[in-house]
Amino acid sequence: MATTILSQLSERFESAGKEGDLLFFPSEVHHHEESGIEFEIRLCPALQKKPALPTPHFDAGLGVSKSKDPFSPPYIPGLFLGELKDEEEGQEYVLLLNKYSVVPKHFLLVTKDFQSQSTPLMPCDLVQAFLLLDAARKTGGSFFAFYNCGENSGASQPHKHMQFIPVDGGGPPVEKLAKTVRLEDEKKPFSLSALPYANHVRRLPALSSSTRREDLEESLQEAFISLLDLTISSVRHDPTYPAGSPSYNVILTLEHMHLIPRKLEDHVLNETGDKLSVNALGFAGMLLVKSETELEAVKKEGVGKILRAVGVESVHEQQILDAHEDDRNLDRNASL
Numbered sequence: 001m002a003t004t005i006l007s008q009l010s011e012r013f014e015s016a017g018k019e020g021d022l023l024f025f026p027s028e029v030h031h032h033e034e035s036g037i038e039f040e041i042r043l044c045p046a047l048q049k050k051p052a053l054p055t056p057h058f059d060a061g062l063g064v065s066k067s068k069d070p071f072s073p074p075y076i077p078g079l080f081l082g083e084l085k086d087e088e089e090g091q092e093y094v095l096l097l098n099k100y101s102v103v104p105k106h107f108l109l110v111t112k113d114f115q116s117q118s119t120p121l122m123p124c125d126l127v128q129a130f131l132l133l134d135a136a137r138k139t140g141g142s143f144f145a146f147y148n149c150g151e152n153s154g155a156s157q158p159h160k161h162m163q164f165i166p167v168d169g170g171g172p173p174v175e176k177l178a179k180t181v182r183l184e185d186e187k188k189p190f191s192l193s194a195l196p197y198a199n200h201v202r203r204l205p206a207l208s209s210s211t212r213r214e215d216l217e218e219s220l221q222e223a224f225i226s227l228l229d230l231t232i233s234s235v236r237h238d239p240t241y242p243a244g245s246p247s248y249n250v251i252l253t254l255e256h257m258h259l260i261p262r263k264l265e266d267h268v269l270n271e272t273g274d275k276l277s278v279n280a281l282g283f284a285g286m287l288l289v290k291s292e293t294e295l296e297a298v299k300k301e302g303v304g305k306i307l308r309a310v311g312v313e314s315v316h317e318q319q320i321l322d323a324h325e326d327d328r329n330l331d332r333n334a335s336l
Ligand code: AMP
Pocket: 070, 071, 079, 096, 097, 098, 099, 100, 101, 108, 148, 154, 155, 156, 157, 279
């Protein structure tokens, strides 16, 4: 099913645009090198015409009215790509084309029932997202997935959704960086230390749709939990972190999982005073700006500085020391 959907994606994207179900905003990518990383800044002036929506509250209990939830039925037929069901856990999903696309073929994996965008990714979410990335690979495309979790993550919709966009073979800029890291132990989380903010990454073992379901689930779930633990630990080191459940961004490729703790949704640019909303794409190394002035302001202020301002400080070294201490305590207790 996933491969059928992916193989029809180009055609469906074209026809949704022609029918007027999907709005495509043309943009151009500017490359900007900083700390040895080639960041992409996408300039999309047409977005100035798109009204900015206030960030909704994501708590499940607040009850989102179905008529206001674009991810509840009835779906716009031109955007509806199909349904998926996780046979193991029974969770059902809907695949939709992004109605407001800046990148062609941008699509969403949405839970069929309402679930909150503040909830962590469940094992079935991770498995289905990974299988979609694998299906894309099989149909000749390269995509990555992202999830904006929580009120300060840059998400605009409260109904649980993961997103998928195509990238060139090497992946988004931070993924290219992750691929260059040599690891002594591939099962341990690591941090991209060239980046000036807390980020937690796990290298995934070789997985595909032919991997046994339980092994696929175990690998993805184990990686996610270890990164979520570190995300929460990073946030706890910041005494001014806002109350409530922590926000973070997830970036998933076929090779790595990245979690980035978030403190703020947007950053006020020094030069212009404009608010720049940052989501997982920004942390993938692909910021979006709406004008030449904003583009220049971002380059002048520095991508790393902007991301640090909406993320949290890295305490990776301390976390490694704490992990060693825990290992030593376990060894000591085992030998008693
Ligand atoms: P986020 O802003 O990260 O929460 O992602 C939500 C995405 O849903 C945005 O990229 C919107 O463009 C997209 N979107 C909003 N309304 C619809 C809709 N009715 N159908 C499909 N996508 C939508």
